[in-house]
Amino acid sequence: MAGLIKQSTSNTSTYAGLGPLLMLPSWLVVGFFLVLPVSMMLVYSFLTKEFRGGVIWEFSLAAYDQFFFDRGLFGDAPPVIEWTYITIFWRSIWQAALATVFCLLIGFPTAWFIATRTGPNKSIWLFLITIPYWVNLLIRTISMKFLIRDTGPLNEFLMWTGMISDPIHMINTNFAVQLGLFYSYLPFMVLPIYASVERYNFTFSEAAADLYASRWVTLTKVILPFVKPGIIAGCILVFVPSLGAFLAPDLLGGAKNFMIGSLIEEQFKGNAGNWPFGAAVSMILLSMVLVVLTYYARQQSKVEAR
Amino acid sequence: MARKLDIRRFPGFLPITYLCLFLLYAPLIIVMVYSFNDSNSITNWGGLSLRWYAEVFTGVESAKFKAATINSMTIAVMAAITSTTIATLAATAMLKAGRFRGKAISFALINMPLMVPEIVTAVATLIFFSAIGFTSGYLTILLAHIVFCIPFAYLPIAARMQGIEDTYEQAALDLYATRFQAFRLILLPLMTPGIISGFLLSFIISLDDFIITNFVKGAGIETLPTAIFGSVKQGIKPNIMAISTLLLLVSVIFVTLSYLVGRMGQNKK
Numbered sequence: 090m091a092g093l094i095k096q097s098t099s100n101t102s103t104y105a106g107l108g109p110l111l112m113l114p115s116w117l118v119v120g121f122f123l124v125l126p127v128s129m130m131l132v133y134s135f136l137t138k139e140f141r142g143g144v145i146w147e148f149s150l151a152a153y154d155q156f157f158f159d160r161g162l163f164g165d166a167p168p169v170i171e172w173t174y175i176t177i178f179w180r181s182i183w184q185a186a187l188a189t190v191f192c193l194l195i196g197f198p199t200a201w202f203i204a205t206r207t208g209p210n211k212s213i214w215l216f217l218i219t220i221p222y223w224v225n226l227l228i229r230t231i232s233m234k235f236l237i238r239d240t241g242p243l244n245e246f247l248m249w250t251g252m253i254s255d256p257i258h259m260i261n262t263n264f265a266v267q268l269g270l271f272y273s274y275l276p277f278m279v280l281p282i283y284a285s286v287e288r289y290n291f292t293f294s295e296a297a298a299d300l301y302a303s304r305w306v307t308l309t310k311v312i313l314p315f316v317k318p319g320i321i322a323g324c325i326l327v328f329v330p331s332l333g334a335f336l337a338p339d340l341l342g343g344a345k346n347f348m349i350g351s352l353i354e355e356q357f358k359g360n361a362g363n364w365p366f367g368a369a370v371s372m373i374l375l376s377m378v379l380v381v382l383t384y385y386a387r388q389q390s391k392v393e394a395r
Numbered sequence: 396m397a398r399k400l401d402i403r404r405f406p407g408f409l410p411i412t413y414l415c416l417f418l419l420y421a422p423l424i425i426v427m428v429y430s431f432n433d434s435n436s437i438t439n440w441g442g443l444s445l446r447w448y449a450e451v452f453t454g455v456e457s458a459k460f461k462a463a464t465i466n467s468m469t470i471a472v473m474a475a476i477t478s479t480t481i482a483t484l485a486a487t488a489m490l491k492a493g494r495f496r497g498k499a500i501s502f503a504l505i506n507m508p509l510m511v512p513e514i515v516t517a518v519a520t521l522i523f524f525s526a527i528g529f530t531s532g533y534l535t536i537l538l539a540h541i542v543f544c545i546p547f548a549y550l551p552i553a554a555r556m557q558g559i560e561d562t563y564e565q566a567a568l569d570l571y572a573t574r575f576q577a578f579r580l581i582l583l584p585l586m587t588p589g590i591i592s593g594f595l596l597s598f599i600i601s602l603d604d605f606i607i608t609n610f611v612k613g614a615g616i617e618t619l620p621t622a623i624f625g626s627v628k629q630g631i632k633p634n635i636m637a638i639s640t641l642l643l644l645v646s647v648i649f650v651t652l653s654y655l656v657g658r659m660g661q662n663k664k
Binding site: 102103104105106107108109110111112114115116118119120122123124125126127129130133143195196198199201202203205212214216217218219220221223224225226227228229231232233234235236240241242245272275276279291294295297298304307308329330332333335336340349350353354357364367368371374375378382 | 402403404405406407408409411412414415416418419420421422423425426429437438480481482484485487488489491492493494495496497498501504505507508510511512513514515516518519520521522523525526538539541542545561564565568574577578582596599602603605606610620623624627631635636639642643646647649650654658
């Protein structure tokens with residue numbers, strides 16, 4: 090019923106017939122400066138590279154071939170699978186997945202706690218979580234870099250407490266990248282889960298408690314299924330940007346902990362780059378993201394059909 | 396009253412919330428504190444001082460930062476105005492114009508900048524501008540920013556518009572107002588808090604962007620984030636912490652304003 094009412098207010102038609110005219114600027118801007126560029130990127134991924142950056146307009150599968158196959162130094166050896174780039178993708182997926190799990194572990198209790206506050210306190214808590222979300226990502230990554238340097242405040246503090254005698258080397262490790270991703274996208278996890286806990290009807294919990302369900306059973310059997318859409322949304326909002334992240338791996342990870350973002354960036358930097366290859370890697374990343382988003386859209390429509 | 400199992404409480408959730416806030420704020424606060432450090436090294440504490448703030452405004456890098464700030468601010472203002480206008484029209488179409496062809500696809504299009512990973516948008520935009528031979532750094536940055544600001548402007552505007560019933564405009568139309576008059580005199584004033592929020596948020600999003608700007612800017616032009624990134628590549632210096640603190644404060648002020656404006660609108664309702 091609630092759904093029906095919402096439908097009727099959102100389908101009002103004071104400006105009936107003007108829809109396309111009002112949409113025109115959005116269509117033009119997004120179409121011309123995003124849809125068209127992405128299509129051109131697809132085309133570029135099938136072109137031949139030019140040696141000082143840029144492309145030659147000649148069809149070629151070289152970019153995708155380079156990604157998946159190793160044909161030896163002169164390109165005439167029988168193709169074997171090229172692991173370099175697959176490893177980078179695998180590392181990125183693994184790092185992004187791990188960041189998602191850690192964000193969920195901290196984010197869910199936080200979102201729940203805030204959503205169950207009452208009165209003005211709630212909006213203050215929510216505001217406190219929202220602020221870091223809007224603080225410049227570059228600055229946040231720099232803060233993290235500053236904090237975990239070998240001679241940074243964290244190591245100084247740990248040595249001062251006597252817990253360690255020598256600084257722990259954290260910068261330029263996978264751990265640092267992980268920390269950076271977790272730190273960058275944590276608020277993205279809290280906000281959607283908060284929104285779905287807000288809609289949760291606590292009489293369900295009361296009913297479960299009346300039927301002698303323990304807290305744990307109520308959480309896993311009643312609450313989690315209900316707030317699942319929010320959890321999935323949060324996981325996607327953390328996973329997708331982590332996968333293509335550039336700043337955290339670049340500033341915290343160094344050269345050994347390459348992720349997709351740095352691989353792409355390198356192809357467009359200076360004269361050493363390879364534009365078609367960079368475009369192909371971007372296309373592969375984009376297709377992976379589209380798979381995740383399609384899964385999400387399906388889950389959402391399932392929820393709405395319920 | 397016998398206290399039954401409190402169904403809203405889970406043991407341990409409060410400490411985790413504190414931990415979450417601590418993790419989010421500690422690095423930022425430490426950088427803010429160290430920006431007042433009166434020492435040439437970033438490691439040792441040498442007492443309080445404003446010298447690194449003076450360094451930002453008068454030091455060797457001050458000319459670079461000044462130019463970058465002007466670029467960042469003017470681009471952010473123009474991108475925010477344009478994307479807020481586009482988003483306001485789009486929200487009116489999506490919520491107040493009934494059904495029309497291409498409505499479903501329009502929604503996907505508005506949100507597309509959020510779906511495509513930033514680095515992919517960056518690559519695509521770079522390829523597009525270089526293919527059409529358009530290399531003015533300032534304009535390319537501005538155009539790219541307008542695109543990805545649209546969904547951020549759209550969200551608060553659409554949220555606000557959803558709460559405005561049709562009756563006011565219908566009344567105006569019954570009294571022989573034209574639809575343009577109904578839009579300008581009824582809908583827009585009611586929408587003002589949403590529009591201001593949308594403007595402020597897209598302003599921050601534009602001001603903060605690094606990845607896309609870094610790809611499309613070309614040589615010879617810097618925004619504040621790309622200038623800071625360039626300096627950090629040579630190591631974190633104390634003046635970077637001072638300028639980071641300033642930028643951080645700008646973001647916090649804008650978010651706070653956006654939040655207050657949003658609340659003001661709700662109270663009036």
